[in-house]
Amino acid sequence: MALLSCKDLTLGYDGHPVLSDVSFTVSEGDYLCIVGENGSGKSTLMKTILGLQKPLRGTITFGEGLRQNQIGYLPQQTAVQRDFPATVQEIVLSGCQARLGRRPFYSREDKAIARRNLERMELLPLMNRCYRELSGGQQQRVLLARALCAAGKLLVLDEPVAGLDPLVTAEMYSLIRNLNRKDGITVIMVSHDLAAAVQEASHILHVGQHLFFGTREEYLNSDLAGVFFSLKGGEPA
Amino acid sequence: MIETIGTYLQFPFVRYALIVGVLIALCSSLLGVTLVLKRFSFIGDGLSHVAFGAIAIASVLHLSDNMLFVMPVTVLCAVLLLKTGQNTRIKGDAAIAMISVGALALGYLLMHLFSVSSNLSGDVCSTLFGSTSILTLTRSEVWLCVVLSLAVVAIFIFFYHRIFAVTFDENFARAAGTRVEACNLLIAVIVAVIIVLAMNLVGSLLISALIIFPAMSAMRLFRSFKSVTIFSAVLSVFCALAGLLISIVAGTPVGSTIVAADIAAFLICSVLARLLGRSVS
Numbered sequence: 314m315a316l317l318s319c320k321d322l323t324l325g326y327d328g329h330p331v332l333s334d335v336s337f338t339v340s341e342g343d344y345l346c347i348v349g350e351n352g353s354g355k356s357t358l359m360k361t362i363l364g365l366q367k368p369l370r371g372t373i374t375f376g377e378g379l380r381q382n383q384i385g386y387l388p389q390q391t392a393v394q395r396d397f398p399a400t401v402q403e404i405v406l407s408g409c410q411a412r413l414g415r416r417p418f419y420s421r422e423d424k425a426i427a428r429r430n431l432e433r434m435e436l437l438p439l440m441n442r443c444y445r446e447l448s449g450g451q452q453q454r455v456l457l458a459r460a461l462c463a464a465g466k467l468l469v470l471d472e473p474v475a476g477l478d479p480l481v482t483a484e485m486y487s488l489i490r491n492l493n494r495k496d497g498i499t500v501i502m503v504s505h506d507l508a509a510a511v512q513e514a515s516h517i518l519h520v521g522q523h524l525f526f527g528t529r530e531e532y533l534n535s536d537l538a539g540v541f542f543s544l545k546g547g548e549p550a
Numbered sequence: 551m552i553e554t555i556g557t558y559l560q561f562p563f564v565r566y567a568l569i570v571g572v573l574i575a576l577c578s579s580l581l582g583v584t585l586v587l588k589r590f591s592f593i594g595d596g597l598s599h600v601a602f603g604a605i606a607i608a609s610v611l612h613l614s615d616n617m618l619f620v621m622p623v624t625v626l627c628a629v630l631l632l633k634t635g636q637n638t639r640i641k642g643d644a645a646i647a648m649i650s651v652g653a654l655a656l657g658y659l660l661m662h663l664f665s666v667s668s669n670l671s672g673d674v675c676s677t678l679f680g681s682t683s684i685l686t687l688t689r690s691e692v693w694l695c696v697v698l699s700l701a702v703v704a705i706f707i708f709f710y711h712r713i714f715a716v717t718f719d720e721n722f723a724r725a726a727g728t729r730v731e732a733c734n735l736l737i738a739v740i741v742a743v744i745i746v747l748a749m750n751l752v753g754s755l756l757i758s759a760l761i762i763f764p765a766m767s768a769m770r771l772f773r774s775f776k777s778v779t780i781f782s783a784v785l786s787v788f789c790a791l792a793g794l795l796i797s798i799v800a801g802t803p804v805g806s807t808i809v810a811a812d813i814a815a816f817l818i819c820s821v822l823a824r825l826l827g828r829s830v831s
């Protein structure tokens with residue numbers, strides 16, 4: 314059963330398309346990697362899936378049991394957050410805001426959810442630390458924990474490993490892999506790291522001049538990947 | 551010193567001034583952190599000038615109750631400024647600069663052309679720097695101020711978590727279904743109300759100081775959003791009280807004395823932050 318299906322999407326700003334005629338479906342348990350050059354519209358696609366902006370053309374349908382505000386979102390980092398005075402716990406708890414409804418305060422249940430996700434991301438020792446004093450990798454883990462508070466079934470990650478060193482990147486990938494394999498959470502991830510994408514993902518969406526959507530095996534056999542890897546002069550790990 | 555203050559406290563107008571001063575200081579500090587972090591502090595600045603223009607019009611029209619005219623005008627401008635600020639076509643900050651400087655100039659022009667008062671520069675000065683109006687409050691003005699401030703505090707507490715969410719990450723909040731535009735609107739309207747209230751205390755030119763200094767001081771020392779908010783409220787109330795008492799005893803202008811106290815507190819907090827190296831959480 315498809316969790317999310319996008320049909321003939323054209324995306325853009327002020328009527329100017331940046332990405333045309335994209336179609337793909339995501340089923341439960343999938344791990345979809347979106348790859349493409351800078352400025353090819355990956356973040357725009359993410360924002361459209363999340364309902365932050367409207368597609369110029371085309372439709373997005375959600376499968377049964379998934380509402381748009383139940384998607385866990387890890388955005389590309391913004392400047393405001395760099396000097397924001399807030400503790401790790403306050404930020405992770407804010408992932409529960411969709412559950413607030415009309416209530417002004419978080420319930421004990423919300424706090425328990427936040428705590429569980431802090432634990433899951435191995436953040437309990439850092440719980441009362443200030444966000445701006447953490448390393449880049451720790452900050453990404455905090456934002457991932459926040460996304461998990463919001464996510465029932467689907468996580469949407471916009472470049473979760475940008476700016477991280479190789480070791481921390483590998484840790485981050487393994488955390489995400491566990492969420493996908495062990496907890497059955499569907500993952501959509503934007504990445505610049507093609508080698509990691511074909512290693513981690515079950516499906517690949519390539520946007521830009523050439524469009525491609527399919528499983529990773531299909532992608533590896535396609536011309537697109539061939540060109541890419543011969544350019545890089547290497548084989549996928 | 552204590553005795554002098556004791557004698558002064560027997561006058562009702564001094565008690566009124568203290569009550570109103572504390573409440574306004576409390577309200578104005580609450581949204582400081584949000585305004586600073588969302589780069590909204592210029593909206594506060596622009597609005598205070600708009601409020602000055604509105605007061606000029608009200609006094610030219612000989613309205614019996616300034617507040618009834620100034621409040622809606624300022625709230626309306628807050629909404630307009632927010633909308634233009636989000637519009638990518640018109641430069642938001644340029645629009646704000648135009649509105650605020652325009653209101654200032656036209657306000658003064660109006661007062662100059664139509665004023666019947668013999669002491670025009672005194673009037674203008676007290677509107678800009680709030681020199682005496684805090685000491686001439688009537689009972690009903692005090693009540694209005696009490697009711698509005700309590701409403702601001704209640705609304706802030708009620709929406710605390712949403713304000714936090716929208717300040718930290720608008721996109722995430724929007725994706726989670728929080729009504730970000732409504733929250734921003736609420737913030738702008740609260741700021742407008744606070745500015746009109748605070749005109750009585752420090753005058754329209756100094757309001758931004760009341761909003762920004764306590765938040766900046768607290769951000770030096772504290773690291774959680776909650777402790778920053780609480781500390782800036784406490785600090786702001788303390789500085790307002792200190793400033794008011796000093797100005798009453800020493801005969802200095804109320805508004806600038808309070809702001810001077812805020813500046814001193816900011817310097818002390820900066821030094822403390824240096825000394826402690828790291829910060830308490």
Ligand SMILES: Nc1ncnc2c1ncn2[C@@H]1O[C@H](COP(=O)(O)OP(=O)(O)OP(=O)(O)O)[C@@H](O)[C@H]1O
Binds near residue numbers: 349350353356357358
């Ligand atoms: N708010 C906006 N208004 C107008 N155009 C925009 C806006 N945001 C992005 N664009 C344009 O849309 C195009 C796609 O941007 P997008 O951020 O989706 O790229 P991306 O694939 O995520 O790039 P990166 O890999 O650098 O993150 C770019 O050409 C960009 O200039």
Ligand SMILES: [Mg+2]
Binds near residue numbers: 355356357471
């Ligand atoms: Mg991007």
